[in-house]
Amino acid sequence: MSSPASLSDPAFWELPREERDETFTWLRDHEPVSWQEPPTTWAPTKWSTPNGYWAVTRYDDIREVSRDSKTFPSGHGVLFFDNLPPDIEYGFSGWLSTDPPRHTLLRRLVSKAFTPRGVGEIKQIIENEARKAITRVAPEGRCDFIHGLARPFAISVTCALLGVPESDRLQIERLVNRSGDWGEGKTDGAIEAGLETARYGAELGLLRRRHPTDDLMTDVAQAEIDGKPLSDVDLGACFWTVLSAGFDTVAASASFAMVEFARHRDAVERWKSSYDRLAPTAIEEILRWATPVMNFRRVAVEDTELAGRRISRGDNIVVWYISGNRDERVFEHPWRFDLERDPNPHVAFGGGGSHFCLGHALARSELTILFREVFQRLPDIELSDDPVPYTNPFVETFEVVPVSFTAVEPADSLIAG
Amino acid sequence: MDEIDRDVRIQIDQAQCVGSGLCEALEPQAVQVGGDGFAHTVRGGWLPEGRARVIAENCPTQAISVVEVDVSRS
Numbered sequence: 001m002s003s004p005a006s007l008s009d010p011a012f013w014e015l016p017r018e019e020r021d022e023t024f025t026w027l028r029d030h031e032p033v034s035w036q037e038p039p040t041t042w043a044p045t046k047w048s049t050p051n052g053y054w055a056v057t058r059y060d061d062i063r064e065v066s067r068d069s070k071t072f073p074s075g076h077g078v079l080f081f082d083n084l085p086p087d088i089e090y091g092f093s094g095w096l097s098t099d100p101p102r103h104t105l106l107r108r109l110v111s112k113a114f115t116p117r118g119v120g121e122i123k124q125i126i127e128n129e130a131r132k133a134i135t136r137v138a139p140e141g142r143c144d145f146i147h148g149l150a151r152p153f154a155i156s157v158t159c160a161l162l163g164v165p166e167s168d169r170l171q172i173e174r175l176v177n178r179s180g181d182w183g184e185g186k187t188d189g190a191i192e193a194g195l196e197t198a199r200y201g202a203e204l205g206l207l208r209r210r211h212p213t214d215d216l217m218t219d220v221a222q223a224e225i226d227g228k229p230l231s232d233v234d235l236g237a238c239f240w241t242v243l244s245a246g247f248d249t250v251a252a253s254a255s256f257a258m259v260e261f262a263r264h265r266d267a268v269e270r271w272k273s274s275y276d277r278l279a280p281t282a283i284e285e286i287l288r289w290a291t292p293v294m295n296f297r298r299v300a301v302e303d304t305e306l307a308g309r310r311i312s313r314g315d316n317i318v319v320w321y322i323s324g325n326r327d328e329r330v331f332e333h334p335w336r337f338d339l340e341r342d343p344n345p346h347v348a349f350g351g352g353g354s355h356f357c358l359g360h361a362l363a364r365s366e367l368t369i370l371f372r373e374v375f376q377r378l379p380d381i382e383l384s385d386d387p388v389p390y391t392n393p394f395v396e397t398f399e400v401v402p403v404s405f406t407a408v409e410p411a412d413s414l415i416a417g
Numbered sequence: 418m419d420e421i422d423r424d425v426r427i428q429i430d431q432a433q434c435v436g437s438g439l440c441e442a443l444e445p446q447a448v449q450v451g452g453d454g455f456a457h458t459v460r461g462g463w464l465p466e467g468r469a470r471v472i473a474e475n476c477p478t479q480a481i482s483v484v485e486v487d488v489s490r491s
Contacts, residue, residue, distance in 0.1 A: 117449065
């Protein structure tokens with residue numbers, strides 16, 4: 001390849017993933033920190049036009065930017081387009097767009113629920129939701145793996161954790177679907193749907209403050225920072241942060257795995273035959289392979305240098321995790337999907353620093369439980385047609401992932417449980 | 418004694434800790450995230466040096482440091 005495509009060109013995102021990966025490889029080799037045109041097509045149109053940014057594509061540089069929150073803070077926004085006003089950015093990006101010390105105060109309100117022990121306490125909920133999701137599709141013999149199984153599962157787990165009543169889940173699912181529908185003429189509506197979901201979360205928090213139950217929103221609603229309860233806006237931001245981060249990520253990762261399994265039947269059979277032993281490395285490789293959250297932005301608050309490039313105060317820096325997770329400098333044979341890869345220091349949960357994914361243990365647990373249940377109940381599940389990718393430059397996922405399996409009658413699936 | 422096998426004591430800088438729980442995932446016997454959202458050492462935070470280095474390297478905010486080496490068994 002002689003010259004790389006622009007990451008802001010919508011045509012680039014229509015390319016198959018393999019071709020896009022070639023561009024990232026070129027950038028890592030020749031221009032690890034490259035200037036990109038403003039992502040105009042993807043940005044909302046309601047406010048000023050967005051600015052360009054430095055694209056950071058090497059693993060080490062991604063880690064450096066992620067860990068240096070003094071030079072590259074998050075408080076000026078983290079989405080790859082930079083034209084959201086601050087209150088809208090906070091409403092839509094939530095706690096991701098805050099900096100220490102405030103970020104630390106907010107995050108510690110919920111961190112215990114997301115540790116391995118905290119997640120262990122809701123293992124039964126995760127198992128139940130996985131079984132319910134599978135039982136719904138089992139008699140059909142086929143389904144769209146992402147929208148028929150993985151996504152409903154991840155939505156149910158996240159809603160159960162937050163305390164969204166069952167009766168509201170359909171409404172939440174619709175809102176969240178809209179919030180992820182980005183593109184020309186669509187991003188404004190997506191932002192509005194995200195803000196509406198946050199407002200729902202704020203109301204739920206206020207309700208839980210008056211009528212506490214046993215869920216995350218109750219904990220947050222009852223908590224205080226500096227002797228004061230959280231504002232409506234902070235409650236909504238908490239709800240939206242957890243919700244929006246919680247299910248496209250898991251659903252996309254599971255779907256990438258499903259697609260890749262078709263090409264690695266032997267490896268999958270080996271995993272099935274000693275599921276628990278291989279799950280830890282298999283799940284990490286699925287996360288590396290999928291890298292559903294492709295990027296986040298930071299802003300340089302002083303003149304600095306990155307990989308030999310002069311960065312000016314005020315410049316946007318976008319770190320591309322999807323590229324870091326294919327960096328040949330770190331991963332041996334990065335193009336090989338290896339369920340036994342070890343070590344696997346991927347950046348699917350971010351490059352470290354205070355914004356390291358809050359939900360890492362939850363995501364790992366959800367994926368481990370989901371595939372255990374899927375392999376047990378639908379043992380011959382396989383891709384039945386070409387998957388349809390969802391093209392956008394932020395969350396790498398699918399429109400449709402057709403799978404088929406031997407149908408299981410409801411009674412059978414209950415007995416199996 | 419091998420440097421990897423000797424026991425060391427770790428300390429957690431609470432100004433840096435964000436309670437990610439990566440340390441707890443790796444060494445639940447030595448460190449746990451408490452109700453205050455921060456990681457705390459358990460039983461003094463002693464563990465073999467090799468494993469202490471692993472959790473220190475894995476901490477996303479570099480909040481874990483090795484502060485003391487057990488010399489009683491050297």
